[in-house]
Amino acid sequence: MSARSLSVGGLHLAAEGHLLVQGVSFTLRRGRVLGLVGTSGSGKSLTTLALLDLLPPGVRQVAGMVALDNAPVERAALRGRTVGLVQQAPRGGFNPLVTIGRHFLETLACEGVRGAAARDRMQDLLRDVGFGEPGAITRLYPSQLSGGMLQRVMLALALCRDPDFLLADEPTTDLDLIVQAQLLDLLERLVVRRGLGLLLVTHDFSVIARLADQVVVMDAGRVIEQQPVHGIFEDPAHPRTQALLSAHLALYA
């Protein structure tokens, strides 16, 4: 049965004796978007990776737990089937010597889906992320696709196992504004249509304003504020959130 919520509680991460993330807790709900925002180095990516036990070498979890519907779970077992992951800079996430179709077929084979069933599923997934003619895309190599197209392919690959939750770490960084807007529209459609619970990691308050329901603000490894999106913009409580918002408005308002 599908889980309704994915929580992280009391997460502490350390490297070389220093705490990098301290006491981070939040809950992601199906059909909702949780924005995780903060300056560069505030601990957003490490927190996201810790949810799936994918921390880089040298960084270890010293406390904390991950739970589905409040029941603690083995994090590695969540990968793919329960929780999908999309990261920034999609070109680095592909094998340049292998076609897009091969990427799908290998991922689906891990699920035991092969042959015509795998090809049908691949076409459906590519249509779901907005490719009108999926057959043309599957024959191409990663270098033949734009950054925005690759990000959509990455998204489709993350959806191969029909996860309940999606972690998207800076999914629109490095994309031009039009492609960014298209990708955010697509993510919103997936949340509504599939009932995905989306963790949207970003340093960009415009992205938060566009998509998030609930917002967690991190600074120097800690959660400094957590509230519904309108509260973050209309009545930010923490001075650091206020400073981040002012900096954003000075640049973009």
Ligand SMILES: Nc1ncnc2c1ncn2[C@@H]1O[C@H](COP(=O)(O)OP(=O)(O)OP(=O)(O)O)[C@@H](O)[C@H]1O
């Ligand atoms: N492999 C690592 N070993 C040691 N320290 C690390 C490692 N990866 C990240 N850090 C440190 O952990 C802290 C949090 O990093 P993290 O990448 O989670 O930040 P972030 O908020 O995602 O930043 P950005 O928006 O730039 O991606 C930073 O101080 C960073 O230097």
